[in-house]
Amino acid sequence: MQSAAKKDAHIAINAHLLSGQDSYRSAGVHQYILHLLRHLGAVDDGMRFSALLGADALPPESDLPLMRSRWQTDRPSRRVLWEQLIQPRVLRHVEADLVHGPVFVGPLVAPCPVVITIHDLSFIRFPHLFPPANRFYLTVMTRLSAGRARRLIAVSEHAASETVRLLGVPREKIDVVYHGVDPAFRPLPAEEAAAFRRRRQLPDQFVLFVGTLEPRKNLERLIEAFARLHRDGAKLVLVGGKGWLYEDLFAKVEALGLDDAVLFPGYVRSAELPLWYNAATAFAYPSLYEGFGMPVTEAQACGTPVLTSTSSSLPEAGGEGALLVDPEDVDAIASGLARILDDDSLREALTERGLAHARTFDWSRTARETVQVYRRALA
Numbered sequence: 001m002q003s004a005a006k007k008d009a010h011i012a013i014n015a016h017l018l019s020g021q022d023s024y025r026s027a028g029v030h031q032y033i034l035h036l037l038r039h040l041g042a043v044d045d046g047m048r049f050s051a052l053l054g055a056d057a058l059p060p061e062s063d064l065p066l067m068r069s070r071w072q073t074d075r076p077s078r079r080v081l082w083e084q085l086i087q088p089r090v091l092r093h094v095e096a097d098l099v100h101g102p103v104f105v106g107p108l109v110a111p112c113p114v115v116i117t118i119h120d121l122s123f124i125r126f127p128h129l130f131p132p133a134n135r136f137y138l139t140v141m142t143r144l145s146a147g148r149a150r151r152l153i154a155v156s157e158h159a160a161s162e163t164v165r166l167l168g169v170p171r172e173k174i175d176v177v178y179h180g181v182d183p184a185f186r187p188l189p190a191e192e193a194a195a196f197r198r199r200r201q202l203p204d205q206f207v208l209f210v211g212t213l214e215p216r217k218n219l220e221r222l223i224e225a226f227a228r229l230h231r232d233g234a235k236l237v238l239v240g241g242k243g244w245l246y247e248d249l250f251a252k253v254e255a256l257g258l259d260d261a262v263l264f265p266g267y268v269r270s271a272e273l274p275l276w277y278n279a280a281t282a283f284a285y286p287s288l289y290e291g292f293g294m295p296v297t298e299a300q301a302c303g304t305p306v307l308t309s310t311s312s313s314l315p316e317a318g319g320e321g322a323l324l325v326d327p328e329d330v331d332a333i334a335s336g337l338a339r340i341l342d343d344d345s346l347r348e349a350l351t352e353r354g355l356a357h358a359r360t361f362d363w364s365r366t367a368r369e370t371v372q373v374y375r376r377a378l379a
Contacts, residue, residue, distance in 0.1 A: 009097040010048045011374055012090075013037065013064075016073045016082065017103050018057040028212070029103045029119060031270065031294065032155075035180060036102065037062040039367035047371060050094060052087070054079070067094065080137070083107060098150075098374055104142045106149055113150040113377050118142070118174075120155075120291030120312070121162045122216055129215040131244055143167060150377040153177050153370065155292040156313035175373045178316075179292050180363030185274050187303035187355070193278040200265075200279075206235040207337060208280035208304070210273065210295040211287070213264075214243035218286045218309075218327050220252045225286075225333035227256045231341070234261070236284075239276055241267035277302035282340045282347075285314070286327045293317035297361050300354030305347045307336045321354030 015033050040049050041063040050065045054073035059066060071086065073079040084107055091099055092111045099106060099114055106114035123130050123138040130138075146152060146167045152174045154160035160174045197204065207226065211217050219238060226236040236258075253262045268276060277283065283299035285308045296317040299306050308314045309327040318324065323340060325332040339346055 008046055008048060009374070009378055010050065010095060012050050012052055012067075012094060012096040012099045013040070014083065014087065014099060014101050014106075015051045015057065015060070016054045016069075016079050018053060018060065028294075032117070032119070032179060033102050034060050035182065035363045036367060036370060037064055039180075039363050040064060040371070042364065043367050043371045045371050045375070047374065050096070052090060054082070076137070080141075084109075098377055100370075100374070101145065101149075104138060104145060106145045108144055108148060110148075114145070114148060115151050115153065115373060115377050116145050116149045117153040117155065118146070118159055118163050118291070120159055120289065121166050122289045122291075124166050125162070125289060126216055129245065134244075149173075151175060151373055153373055155179055156316050158313035158316060159291045175369070175376070177366055177369045177373065178361055179294055179297070180366045181294075181297050181301045181358050181361045182270075182363065184271070185277065185298045185301040185358075188274060188278040193275070196275045197279045202237070202263075202279060203233050203235050205231070205233070205281045205341065206237050206279075207282050207284050207341075208237050208239065208276060208299075209284050210239045210268070210276065210299075211285070212240050212243035213238065213246040213249060215245050216288045218288045219249050221327065221330050221333060222284055222286050223249070223252050223256065223258065223262060224330045225337060226262070227258060228330070228334040229338060229341070234341075235263055236261060237263045237265065237276075237280070239265050239268050239273075273298065274302055277304045280304050282307060282337065284333075284337060285309070286325065286333050287311070287314065288327050290314055290317070296322060297358045301358035303351045303355055305340050305350035306354055307333070307340060319353075319357040319360075321350060321352075321357035323350060 037060040053068045056074050071082045073082050087107045096112050101116040106116045123135045127135050146169050154174050154176050160176050163169050164171050277299045283304045283306045289312045293314050296308050300321050306322040308318045308322045310324045323336050325336040
């Protein structure tokens with residue numbers, strides 16, 4: 001009778017980290033929240049869902065009721081105050097049966113059970129790669145939230161094992177729920193990709209990276225590896241907004257004399273990303289540490305051959321459809337890129353296996369499995 005009693009449970013999702021601007025903040029966890037809200041309403045489980053938004057957040061394309069705060073929570077300090085002081089009152093007012101903190105943190109004093117999502121623990125593993133204030137907040141609040149949450153969602157098996165090892169959370173308290181891939185990421189006609197290259201003045205052959213420009217993406221080694229290829233006319237295109245501690249990246253390009261060979265288009269809207277993936281000869285993502293690695297599966301879904309790391313969750317994200325290399329070995333990265341660029345049969349094999357692997361990731365399944373986590377927490 002317990003499951004029947006909870007059939008119409010009211011679930012609140014803290015969506016205050018949905019970005020109110022079209023910038024690099026609209027990537028990563030923003031996309032996770034956005035796709036989750038879009039697909040939760042289609043899960044026929046009898047639950048009711050509400051999205052809690054800041055005053056300036058972009059509205060998600062979903063059928064869920066939206067509950068906007070008067071608070072402008074785009075500034076981290078205001079968002080933290082809202083999450084810990086105002087959110088518990090809101091949850092009481094709407095009679096929420098459970099609240100989901102989709103990015104590490106939940107209210108420490110909540111009137112209902114809490115579920116949080118752990119994306120990665122890079123701020124604990126690589127503290128020197130984060131601004132001190134950001135690192136302190138994430139470390140302290142994630143530890144406290146993980147200890148108080150009824151259940152935790154990890155976005156990969158690696159993220160789950162890291163949560164056990166670094167936060168001391170029992171493995172039986174954690175559910176692994178993978179990200180999905182938007183259907184917009186798909187192979188496009190060759191002439192459409194060629195037209196995009198002409199429009200953007202891109203060469204016929206270029207290596208693409210997509211992600212925020214920040215240290216753990218390992219872009220300095222990728223640039224060094226590209227410099228060792230000695231390919232006339234080839235380009236390395238690093239798509240993404242400036243995150244933090246990125247100054248050395250531009251200094252590396254200048255020091256190696258690659259100003260004309262390494263391009264920085266900046267942040268690219270999600271709607272345009274499939275064109276970039278389709279236009280590229282290869283996709284390189286040699287990150288040191290990821291919770292999952294969405295760009296890897298997005299590139300695969302577009303039929304682009306992928307090179308990525310043997311580290312963290314990236315073997316899960318890439319599966320057999322990616323060429324895996326040691327991210328700390330510049331020669332290994334360079335050799336892997338050369339293999340993909342020179343070997344037609346390898347490119348074809350990576351494309352075929354990558355497409356099959358990417359099809360296993362679906363946002364509808366992510367939503368269904370997330371609802372199962374809610375039900376376990378309520379039980």
